Amino acid sequence: MTDFTITTFDWVPELPRGYVRDLRARWALEEAGLSYDVQSVPFDDRKSNHYDHQPFGQVPWLTNDDISIFESGAILLHIGECCETLLPVEPQERAKVQEWLFAALNSVEMASLPWFIFKFTDGDSESSEQKRIGEFLHSRLQHMEKTLAQKEWLAKSFSIADIAMADVLRLVHRFDGLEDYPRCREYVTRATSRPKFEKAYKDQLAHFEAADK
Amino acid sequence: MTDFTITTFDWVPELPRGYVRDLRARWALEEAGLSYDVQSVPFDDRKSNHYDHQPFGQVPWLTNDDISIFESGAILLHIGECCETLLPVEPQERAKVQEWLFAALNSVEMASLPWFIFKFTDGDSESSEQKRIGEFLHSRLQHMEKTLAQKEWLAKSFSIADIAMADVLRLVHRFDGLEDYPRCREYVTRATSRPKFEKAYKDQLAHFEAADK
Numbered sequence: 001m002t003d004f005t006i007t008t009f010d011w012v013p014e015l016p017r018g019y020v021r022d023l024r025a026r027w028a029l030e031e032a033g034l035s036y037d038v039q040s041v042p043f044d045d046r047k048s049n050h051y052d053h054q055p056f057g058q059v060p061w062l063t064n065d066d067i068s069i070f071e072s073g074a075i076l077l078h079i080g081e082c083c084e085t086l087l088p089v090e091p092q093e094r095a096k097v098q099e100w101l102f103a104a105l106n107s108v109e110m111a112s113l114p115w116f117i118f119k120f121t122d123g124d125s126e127s128s129e130q131k132r133i134g135e136f137l138h139s140r141l142q143h144m145e146k147t148l149a150q151k152e153w154l155a156k157s158f159s160i161a162d163i164a165m166a167d168v169l170r171l172v173h174r175f176d177g178l179e180d181y182p183r184c185r186e187y188v189t190r191a192t193s194r195p196k197f198e199k200a201y202k203d204q205l206a207h208f209e210a211a212d213k
Numbered sequence: 214m215t216d217f218t219i220t221t222f223d224w225v226p227e228l229p230r231g232y233v234r235d236l237r238a239r240w241a242l243e244e245a246g247l248s249y250d251v252q253s254v255p256f257d258d259r260k261s262n263h264y265d266h267q268p269f270g271q272v273p274w275l276t277n278d279d280i281s282i283f284e285s286g287a288i289l290l291h292i293g294e295c296c297e298t299l300l301p302v303e304p305q306e307r308a309k310v311q312e313w314l315f316a317a318l319n320s321v322e323m324a325s326l327p328w329f330i331f332k333f334t335d336g337d338s339e340s341s342e343q344k345r346i347g348e349f350l351h352s353r354l355q356h357m358e359k360t361l362a363q364k365e366w367l368a369k370s371f372s373i374a375d376i377a378m379a380d381v382l383r384l385v386h387r388f389d390g391l392e393d394y395p396r397c398r399e400y401v402t403r404a405t406s407r408p409k410f411e412k413a414y415k416d417q418l419a420h421f422e423a424a425d426k
Contacts, residue, residue, distance in 0.1 A: 056320055056356045069308045071315035073286075078308060095282045095291060102284035105319040107269055114327040117349070118342055129331055129342035136330070143269045 003036075004029055004079075008059045008204075010040035011211035018205055019171055022060035024072040025079070026200035027163050032083035038207060073105045076160040086160045093156055100154040100161035108144065109168040111137040112177070119175050137172070141181050144169070148183040152190065166191030216249075217242060217292075221272045221417075223253035224424035231418055232384055235273035237285040238292070239413035240376050245296035251420060286318045289373040299373045306369055313367040313374035321357065322381040324350040325390070332388050350385070354394050357382070361396040365403070379404030 006029070008022035022038070029036045041050050046057050053061045054070040061070040062078065069078050080087025080097070088094050115137045118130045126134075144165075147154070154161045170188045172178055178185045191197060219242070221235035235251070242249045254263050259270050266274045267283040274283040275291065282291050293300025293310070301307050328350045331343045339347075357378075360367070367374045383401045385391055391398045404410060 051356075051359075055360050056316070056353060058320075067305055067308045069312050071312045071319060073315035073319055074308070074312040077311055077315075092280055095280045095287070098290055099282050099284045099287040102286035102290075102318065103269070105315065106284060106286055106322065107271075109319065110323045110326055113323055114346065114349075117345065127340060127342055129340055129346075132330065133327065133342075136327075140269065143264075146264075147268050 003064055004034055005037045005039055005063045007039045007041055007053065007061050007063070008207070009043040011043050012208055017208050018201055019174075020059065020204060020208075021072045021167075023200055023204050024163055024167055025060050025062055025075050026203060027167075027197050028076055028079040028083075028086060028160060030196035030200050031158070031163070031194075032079055032086055034079070034082060038203075040207075040211075073101060073164065076101060076164060080160040085157065086163075088155070088159070096155040097159040097161045100159075101164050104161060104164035104168050108140050108165065111140045112168055112172050115177065116171060116175060119177075137177065138180075141172070141178070141184060145181045145183050148187045158191075158194075162191055166197075216277055217247055218250045218252055218276045220252045220254055220266065220274050220276070221420070222256040224256050225421055230421050231414055232387075233272065233417060233421075234285045234380075236413050236417050237376055237380055238273050238275055238288050239416060240380075240410050241289055241292040241296075241299060241373060243409035243413050244371070244376070244407075245292055245299055247292070247295060251416075253420075253424075286314060286377065289314060289377060293373040298370065299376075301368070301372070309368040310372040310374045313372075314377050317374060317377035317381050321353050321378065324353045325381055325385050328390065329384060329388065332390075350390065351393075354385070354391070354397060358394045358396050361400045371404075371407075375404055379410075 006022050006025045008020060012020055026038075041047070041059070051057055053068050060072070060075065061068055062075045063069075064078065067078070069075055077087070077098075087097055111133070115133050118133055153159065154165060166188055169178065169184055170192060173185060173188050178188070192201075219235050219238045221233060225233055239249075239251075254260070254272070264270055266281050271283075273285070273288065274281055275288045276282075277291065280291070282288055290300070290311075300310055324346070327346050331346055366372065367378060379401055382391065382397055383405060386398060386401050391401070405414075
């Protein structure tokens with residue numbers, strides 16, 4: 001019996017495996033050294049109980065004693081509250097981690113997710129909308145490139161902001177969106193070389209592979 | 214001399230007036246009863262000092278003593294830490310506010326902002342990408358409609374999550390995206406009827422109008 005439980009789908013198709021957002025929760029809990037269980041809900045037939053925990057019918061959600069919390073950003077914040085190295089208490093450093101956490105999700109991922117949706121579904125043909133969303137993403141990546149040229153991690157040390165940002169950027173990298181951004185690529189490599197990421201990643205793959213059997 | 218300073222652009226074109234994100238900071242500070250100054254940076258010629266505070270070259274940022282913080286979500290969180298009614302201390306309620314704050318920015322606005330970009334620039338012609346991004350937005354609004362049928366505010370009482378969500382939804386409403394979602398429309402009306410919203414909104418309009426003179 002552990003205090004933390006991550007709930008994710010019982011199965012997902014091949015494409016998103018390794019990229020389902022329960023990875024952010026797994027990675028943070030691994031970095032924090034907190035033990036946790038993983039539970040499953042049906043991917044194909046989402047019950048009303050699912051929507052009680054995650055109103056958009058997605059995953060993951062985290063339970064911690066009598067708290068149930070959805071949205072990967074809020075989950076990271078909650079785990080950070082339990083681990084000072086991932087979310088410092090000192091006000092200036094705390095603000096830095098929090099602003100970069102939101103930047104990952106509301107400035108970078110807001111551009112990268114639509115780019116990914118169009119990229120994946122329409123292949124190489126480029127419409128005016130694809131071009132525009134590509135420009136939107138690149139405007140953000142240009143600024144990230146400058147930021148990451150100056151530092152190893154977004155705040156003074158590795159934090160929940162890096163878990164969010166590295167996870168957002170590695171999906172861009174997967175579809176060759178970081179070709180012009182060597183600092184962003186190095187950052188992704190740096191983050192995903194951490195043993196705790198590797199464990200979280202392998203565990204997610206194993207979770208979905210087990211469902212195939 | 215006040216503890217809080219919002220920095221926004223000195224001027225913006227007509228279209229975004231009333232919708233620039235400094236409104237979220239103004240509204241939250243008004244609701245919290247905290248006094249603040251508003252300072253300007255050039256819209257047309259962004260200096261390196263601007264990027265020091267906001268690496269993407271956007272606005273707003275908030276300074277509070279020796280803390281400078283960007284991203285409207287992080288600013289709301291910071292203001293919430295100074296006002297228990299906007300961000301409760303009780304763990305379950307706190308988690309609820311935080312998850313809905315992220316939901317506004319990372320689940321709903323992630324769909325609404327690309328929809329808005331396409332809507333505004335391409336008018337009524339509907340490409341397959343516009344259709345897809347419209348479906349993405351509507352899948353989120355359907356769940357918001359169910360959520361808002363059950364409650365007045367996202368958590369037990371009005372919070373920073375409502376400031377973010379109402380601000381995201383009122384931009385959708387502005388471009389007739391809430392036609393099929395009466396509960397979402399009512400929620401936008403309820404939130405924007407609050408005197409503190411009205412003050413923040415008028416102050417933002419006055420700020421940009423002053424620059425025209």
